[in-house]
Amino acid sequence: MSDDQHGHAPRSFWRRYVFATDHKVIGLQYFFTSWVFLLIGFTMVLLMRWELAYPGTPIPFVGRLISPLLAPGGIMTGELYNSLGAMHGTLMIFLGIVPLGFAAFGNYILPLQIGADDMAFPRINMASYWLYFVGGVLMLSSFILPGGAAQSGWTSYAPLAEFNPGQTTWLVSMVLIITSSLLGAINFLTTGINMRAPGLSLFRLPVFVWAQLVTSVLLLLAFPPLEAAAVLQLMDRVLHTSFFIPAGLVVLGTKVAASGGGSPLLWEHLFWFLGHPEVYVLLLPAMGIVCEIIAANTRKPLHGYKIIVYSMLAIGVLSFVVWAHHMFVSGMSPMLGNFFLVTTMIISVPSVAILTSMIYSLQGGSIRFSVPMLFALAFMPLFGIGGLTGLPLGLTVTDIYLHDTYYIIGHFHYVVVTGSIIALMGGVYHWFPKWFGRKMNDFWGKVHFWGSVAAMNGVFFPMFIIGLHGESRRLYDPTAQIHNLPAHYWHIVSTVSAGLLMLFQLPFIINVIHGIFWGEKTQENPWKATTLEWACPSPPPHGNFEKPPRVYHDPYGYSVPGYREDWLPQNVEWEGA
Amino acid sequence: MSYAFNWGLPPAAASFAPEIDSGIALIHWAMLIIFVLWGAFFTYLLIRYRHRADVGVSLDDTTHSLKSLVPDVIVMIFEIGLIIFYAIPVWAHIKMKFPGGNEDPVELNVIAQQFAWNVQYPGPDGKFGRRKPELINFYNPIGLDLTDPAAQDDVVLANEIHLPAGAKALIHLSTLDVIHSFGVPEFRLKQDAVPGMEIPVWVKPTQAGTYELACAQLCGFAHSLMTGVVVVQSPDQYQAWLKSRAPAKPQQAAAPGANF
Known part of the structure; x- marks a missing residue:
């Protein structure tokens, strides 16, 4: 299906590295772009964290560089704080973790793990990357466009978002980014289902491939409602429709010229119909990566492979019926709250099953504490904290108090940062030798690991304490509210930890750059792993496999009794198996 | 009033506040117990099954076991209890029954x-x-x-x-x-x-x-x-x-x- 003649890689620089159709080049494009967005999003939140810990004081070093309109005398304004908040969420989720976990890892690894020579639609793949790139650059450039960056949070609740400046750019960018994800989802599904190597039945697929396929379905079904909603909000703003504006509103003393009939709750429903599956879009690829790393580093098959796969499928279905647990106190019928309470409790079941399977996978193994394994191991307890703290938020009654406090901020950052990002970092160390034929440095990898894990807990754990004290999220100056003062010093702990977390990314960045050019050279299978991506050269040439592989075994043939080695690759025929 | 550990919650000043507080306390104690038990097991596994040159992998009871569903069943029972005996009645009390009439x-x-x-x-x-x-x-x-x-x-x-x-x-x-x-x-x-x-x-x-x-x-x-x-x-x-x-x-x- 691919349109390139394999063995005849495109020669021109532009076709090879810029407008590339090779899934590996596109994967790396996504990889580097998404890390840049993650770093920018992180930098934004450092400014916000300064404001939270020391409200009303000039931001050190960079405060004077910001336009006096946004930060007079280096002191952040409420508008800038809200812009940074909206952009931090948008960048981290839509331009950082989704493109990294889904598009970057998926593009590079999925075709290799199924023994394919490329994606099913290489040109759609290229279009997907460039739509993402343009959408991302437009999103960032909104800071210098008239109206500035969006100020209504990544959730863009109507009607605030309808009246706030900067929202139009946000909406246009989102339409581009969503379209990019939809193209990617179609491509991944088609590739994963149709281009598997001979012998690679569905239940011989590595967990990572399953995770990517379920993620694709989530993107394919959950993103269109948000895209439609974004277009409707765009029309409200530029064509003066009123899909989300009711009649009779008076904003700052002026009657709003809208015909009315719209519903702010409709936006919330449409947004969270995407928003909740989106959580699993962030999480499933990370879980897939953790499973791959665990299997290779315990030298035994995963415990409960089928339980993990069925649980992922169950999450895929259930994640579409839990969205309104974000809306318990939104003013929707309290009766609906009971329904979403029950579905929310049900969806914890497959998540617990996956986590339990991961832990039992350690039992009986021979655990190698390699750098990727450290990240995979850290995922389990830290994601566990994220999952457990979801319980009082998913329960209608306790959510009345905890809703929109720092408790929820702590909860979802434990899920997404110490869950997804930790796993994605582990994935970088794990597959780096495949991408560049060289290893990353172990010592600096461990410095990065221990520093990051400690700092992440220092950033996010205080948020639970602040939240239990009743402090709301999204406050530009929390000290303006007296009831926030008793817990305020925890904000300082959090801010200092955030600075340290940034510091501990330096060894990682240097390690990646150093590794690409000067890292220790490795063979094609440095971890002695069994899945197909380790059966082709590192880095794989255009077209990947020298001859199309054939699959004979389950994905995790570790420590197979009687076999001469402790790993039996999927593509090696052996009669004892 | 003597100081009692209350998970950092501010003083309660409404009739339904104690009901919400008891739920928050119950869930946090449960979370703490789950995390500690689970963390102890996790740590034990890491030490017991660390890589040693002379000890191989034991493949017993790994692939076809349903034991990974045991914690699920326990969590399910706890959650069903919370839903039926706590969340639904208290939610109805706070958000669905409004004062009126006499x-x-x-x-x-x-x-x-x-x-x-x-x-x-x-x-x-x-x-x-x-x-x-x-x-x-x-x-x-x-x-x-x-x-x-x-x-x-x-x-x-x-x-x-x-x-x-x-x-x-x-x-x-x-x-x-x-x-x-x-x-x-x-x-x-x-x-x-x-x-x-x-x-x-x-x-x-x-x-x-x-x-x-x-x-x-x-x-x-x-x-x-x-x-x-x-x-x-x-x-x-x-x-x-x-x-x-x-x-x-x-x-x-x-x-x-x-x-x-």
Whole structure:
């Protein structure tokens, strides 16, 4: 299906590295772009964290560089704080973790793990990357466009978002980014289902491939409602429709010229119909990566492979019926709250099953504490904290108090940062030798690991304490509210930890750059792993496999009794198996 | 009052607050126990099954076991219990059963706007005066229609709510512009105000005192400044306050069409 003649890689620089159709080049494009967005999003939140810990004081070093309109005398304004908040969420989720976990890892690894020579639609793949790139650059450039960056949070609740400046750019960018994800989802599904190597039945697929396929379905079904909603909000703003504006509103003393009939709750429903599956879009690829790393580093098959796969499928279905647990106190019928309470409790079941399977996978193994394994191991307890703290938020009654406090901020950052990002970092160390034929440095990898894990807990754990004290999220100056003062010093702990977390990314960045050019050279299978991506050269040439592989075994043939080695690759025929 | 560990929650000052607090405490103890047990098992596995050159992998009981579902069953039972015996009844009590009839609640309108809380009491006649959005101006923030007889004795306040202790209050929550959220941490109460909707909220304050009312939903650049006070007084003090605020004589009705 691919349109390139394999063995005849495109020669021109532009076709090879810029407008590339090779899934590996596109994967790396996504990889580097998404890390840049993650770093920018992180930098934004450092400014916000300064404001939270020391409200009303000039931001050190960079405060004077910001336009006096946004930060007079280096002191952040409420508008800038809200812009940074909206952009931090948008960048981290839509331009950082989704493109990294889904598009970057998926593009590079999925075709290799199924023994394919490329994606099913290489040109759609290229279009997907460039739509993402343009959408991302437009999103960032909104800071210098008239109206500035969006100020209504990544959730863009109507009607605030309808009246706030900067929202139009946000909406246009989102339409581009969503379209990019939809193209990617179609491509991944088609590739994963149709281009598997001979012998690679569905239940011989590595967990990572399953995770990517379920993620694709989530993107394919959950993103269109948000895209439609974004277009409707765009029309409200530029064509003066009123899909989300009711009649009779008076904003700052002026009657709003809208015909009315719209519903702010409709936006919330449409947004969270995407928003909740989106959580699993962030999480499933990370879980897939953790499973791959665990299997290779315990030298035994995963415990409960089928339980993990069925649980992922169950999450895929259930994640579409839990969205309104974000809306318990939104003013929707309290009766609906009971329904979403029950579905929310049900969806914890497959998540617990996956986590339990991961832990039992350690039992009986021979655990190698390699750098990727450290990240995979850290995922389990830290994601566990994220999952457990979801319980009082998913329960209608306790959510009345905890809703929109720092408790929820702590909860979802434990899920997404110490869950997804930790796993994605582990994935970088794990597959780096495949991408560049060289290893990353172990010592600096461990410095990065221990520093990051400690700092992440220092950033996010205080948020639970602040939240239990009743402090709301999204406050530009929390000290303006007296009831926030008793817990305020925890904000300082959090801010200092955030600075340290940034510091501990330096060894990682240097390690990646150093590794690409000067890292220790490795063979094609440095971890002695069994899945197909380790059966082709590192880095794989255009077209990947020298001859199309054939699959004979389950994905995790570790420590197979009687076999001469402790790993039996999927593509090696052996009669004892 | 002696100090008791309460997970950092602020003092409770409403009738349903202890029910919410006990749920938060129960869930956090459960979370702590689960995490500690689980962490101990995890640590044991890491030490027991670390890589050693002379010890191989044991493949017993790894692939076809259902034991990874055991924790699930335990968690399920705990969650089903929480849903049936805690969440659904308490939720119905707080959000679905509103005072009325012979309970004779104190009624008031809270009308949120960027960045203030407007409060309307019906006055001695017990009837809210009509509000019209086109009448809103600097001097009439809620657009009270003074041609309406019921509006004559209404008490309109900004960022200040008075409630009697020990009595139920029924608040009709609405907003003029964007979504706001009515949050009083000591009451354990939070409810969004949504444009185009009037949402009922009830509370029965139990402790006299002054509490902070703060907007809990991002509403614009001055969101963090959108605060007010809730003054809970003894019923006598509350009645005295209400009398002191009632307009002495009928208010002047603005001429039709004149907004100033």
